Amino acid sequence: MTPWLHIVGIGEDGLSGLTPAARAVVDAAEVIVGGDRHHSLTPDNTAERIAWPSPFNALIDQLVALRSRRVVILVTGDPLWFSVGARIGRAIPPAEIVYYPQVSAFQLAAARMGWSMADLETLTVHGRPVAQMIAFIQPDARLLILTTGAETPGQIAEFLLARGYGASRMTVLAAMGGPDEQRFDGTAEGWNHIVPAFNTLAVECIAAPGAALMPRVPGLADDLFRSDGTMTKRELRAVTLAKLMPMRGALLWDIGCGSGSVAIEWMRAARYARAIGIEPRADRRAMAADNAQALGAPGLQLIEGEAPDALADLPAPDAVFIGGGLSPAAFAAAWGALRPLGRLVINAVTLDSERQLLDLYKAQGGELVRISVDRASPLGGLTGMKPQMPVTQWSLIKR
Incomplete structure (x- = not known):
């Protein structure tokens, strides 16, 4: 099909800054779509003018209705770099579109x-x-x-x-x-x-000596999170995220998310990574929301409920972490929803949960490990190592 939609990047210098090819399609346009600023940069063109619709999603329907005409969309800079070009390209076949990039902001x-x-x-x-x-x-x-x-x-x-x-x-x-x-x-x-x-x-960014250090590699300090003490601690969180394998745009289900520490670090670790936290307690959801805002993951979605019922209508995940609320039904629902090559990680601290993990390991395979962390603490006038409660972790990749 001959392209009918031309998405043209334009700068503050207007038409004079366009390449000859881009200038030609603007001059020949029957319809020009853009914001007020874009239209002001092409004042002498006699094409029909259309402003950005509200809501913006209505634009696609408008464009499809114009398919028989020569349509130009004016955008700022590069149409495919944090601009509308990608959104339009997902809805209209690429063969029908020609992009004309401009120097970006x-x-x-x-x-x-x-x-x-x-x-x-x-x-x-x-x-x-x-x-x-x-x-x-x-x-x-x-x-x-x-x-x-x-x-x-x-x-x-x-x-x-x-x-x-x-x-x-x-x-x-x-x-x-x-x-x-x-x-x-x-x-x-x-x-x-x-x-x-x-x-x-x-x-x-220039850091003062006491500045917060918040790398995007998982393992943020525990005191950066608001918590009632039930959160996945720093060392175990780093190991857990390594098994969950955050990737660009991937979706995590954090079942029993508590303060949200695993979900938040998942989102920080990869560009556009998404997470849904499932947590029955309102006070913990509130803490997770505050932590997400403070640590740069405001897109964390929080849902009230417990597995498996709360999982029924959620989008299929790329990874699932069960930090609380483990049951055979919760595992079955999470495993069934997980996408191919998805990663499942379950942490257990009680003998009852460990028994379930052992049964799952025998039935499904995967990797079963016990993680123990000792931390230095005062011992009289000296210093000793105080063991934390050991955690048994089972992980599996869906192949």
Whole structure:
């Protein structure tokens, strides 16, 4: 089929910045779709104009209805880099679409800052929870962030300051590549600029001696989580996540999630990883929600209930962790829902649960291990090693 939909990236320099091929499709368009800013960059074109619909999902139906016409969608920068191009490409066959990339806001910002694109993280909080950037706050990290409005840099400054990164350098860049380009420089602890709503934020993270260390490798310090004491502790959590194997975009069911420590570390460990926590107690769901917000995993979904009943209508997972509420029915439901190559990990601390794991190991195979951790503690005037309660762990890959 001949492509009828053209998605064109455009910058602040408007039509003059387009390649000849992109300029030609814009000039020949019968319909142009875009935001007010995009339409203002092409004022002399006589094509029919359509604004972004609300809700945005209605756009696909509108576009399909225009299939017999020459349609151009104008977007900012690269249509396939945190933009609408990917969303449209999932709904309309690729053979019907031609993309025309423009220099992205990330590339322009990196050029303004003199930063190598290979040595930084590119993030968007545009239309998404701003707190998700917390997972990327680390010493000496460089971040380029597409913001969600004029207030976003101030919110991010507060996140940095609260975690001991108040000296971090922040730069807001707006209208890059156009005659009205603006730049605002400052630090997180002194940020007081009033900036345009449409902007890109550059952050160079600078840690104070007492700053929180929160790597995305699993095994965050226990005291970073609110808990009633029933959480999966640091060393065991690191081993558990290694067996669950977080991967980009993968979904975890955390059954009996408690304070949410395993689910949160799963989401932090891989870009766009998702997690659903199933927990019957409201107080623990509240703690999990607070922990998710504070540690950069605001997308954690929390569900009231117990396995197996609470699992019935959930999307199929790539991994399942059962940290509480183990039963034959819970295992059967989780194992049946798990996708091929999915990973299942169950931790047990009681003899009753251990007996179930032994039966499962004999019937299903997998790997059965006992994990013991000793921690130093005062012993009179000296120091001794105090053993923690040992945990038996069974893990299995669905092949």
